[in-house]
Amino acid sequence: MALKGLDIFKLTPKTNCKDCGNPTCMAFSMKVAQGAISADKCPHMSPEALAKLSEATEPPMKTIDVGGHKLGGETVLLRHEKTFVNRNVFSVKLRADMTDEEIDSVLEELKAVDYERINERMYAECVCVECGEDKARAAEVIEKARSSGRVLIVKTRDAELAASAKAALILGADASNWEAMNGAAKTAGSVLGVSGASLAELHDTVEKLEAAGNKNLVLDLGTGDAFKRAVQIRRAALKDGDRTFGYPSVVDTAAIAPGDPVLQSQLAALFVCRYGSVIIMDRMSYAQALPLFGLRQNIFTDPQKPMKVAPGIYPINGAGPDSPCAVTVDFALTYFVVSGELERSGMPVNLCITDAGGYSVLTSWAAGKFSANSISAFFAEQDIENKLTTRTLILPGKVAVLKGEVENKLPGWNVLVAPNEAVQLVKYMRELKI
Ligand code: SF4
Secondary structure, eight states: OOOOHHHHHHHSOOOOOOTTSSSSHHHHHHHHHHTSSOGGGOTTOOHHHHHHHHHHHSOSSOEEEETTEEEEOOOOSSGGGSOOOSOOEEEEEEETTSOHHHHHHHHHHHHHSOEEETTEEESOOEEEEEOOSOHHHHHHHHHHHHHTTSEEEEEOSOHHHHHHHTOSEEEEEOTTTHHHHHHHHHHHTOEEEEOOSSHHHHHHHHHHHHHTTOOOEEEEOOSSSHHHHHHHHHHHHHTSOOGGGOSOEEEEHHHHSTTOHHHHHHHHHHHHHTTOSEEEESOOOHHHHHHHHHHHHHHTSOTTSOOBOOOEEEEESSOOTTSOEEEEOOBHHHHHHHHHHHHHHTOOEEEEEOOOTTOOHHHHHHTTSSSHHHHHHHHHHTTHHHHOOOOEEEEOGGGGGGHHHHHHHSTTOEEEEOOSSGGGHHHHHHHOOO
């Protein structure tokens, strides 16, 4: 359990020397207890005290790096309590008993479904290979998976194959083979996935692996009661302070619902919301990716921070200094919807994004963050009158009421008002006479 400020204070030198930037050792201790600073900021702490503190103040759930993707590290059960920290990754699955054509088809689709949404790359990050009994064929499929450039996950109970695969994540340790698989994971430098016939067995195996010095683990939720296990494991780690269960998880929806892509997608959506860190599916088509990636982006966006893009001038369709300006707010969804429609119009335009606190047009206008004053201040900051020769400025239709005020603030500018809906921008821009 986490230490209280007073417990931490007992471990400090109690000299109030201020070298840590705090007026007293007690003030320092309170901040360490709140997680605001780390214990090693006190240069006079003994190594024994530091070891004790780092163990006691470490987060309830470890952050594990799988092929460059940070997983776990969560501190709350529900996203709206604070925020979720590290988004899950998706994996497609290759089985060693698939034909080369089937494997190529999965990998081709994997390559095709790769796009950007609100500044985030949307793609399945991993390829998982289920090895089976034929080691030679498994090695071939592993090489094919590796050539995809995605993070490699290998599912095998064969320690020799696991060691030689050098995958980012090995799935296959359990109560019967944990020692051999632990050796393989250490040899290959891989994260080790651990499973158990029951939660108690899983707990015991994790304890043994930790005692053997391996804390680079993920917990395999298995196929029976996977969702129930996911919730129980997360509750035990975060609410009961059981650090043995403080690891990210992996769930194989393809093993739970073999050959059923619809159910796999539904399960994947469920595990995005509730505690799947690595979610494995047979494949990732566009039809599956669009809702899943959108859901993930929403669930793993910090609800305390508005989704914003950087203020500035964004030239669209090869816009130059004489192309008209269209101004709007920095709310990410507004930016992507408006810029998408402007691009679709094919007409060159300088999209001016003002700092409106990450709110939508009407919200920021109502809050006084998008006004004639803020627009004219933005023009001054960006030195638009010297950078651009155009004197045409298009306002969002929803704030047509600002037209007169903007004209007063920006004399010499021809201020126009766009339609209310972004979807009408294509026609509007094509018919615009300047
Ligand atoms: S540096 Fe250490 S000893 Fe000095 S005030 Fe801070 S906690 Fe106390």
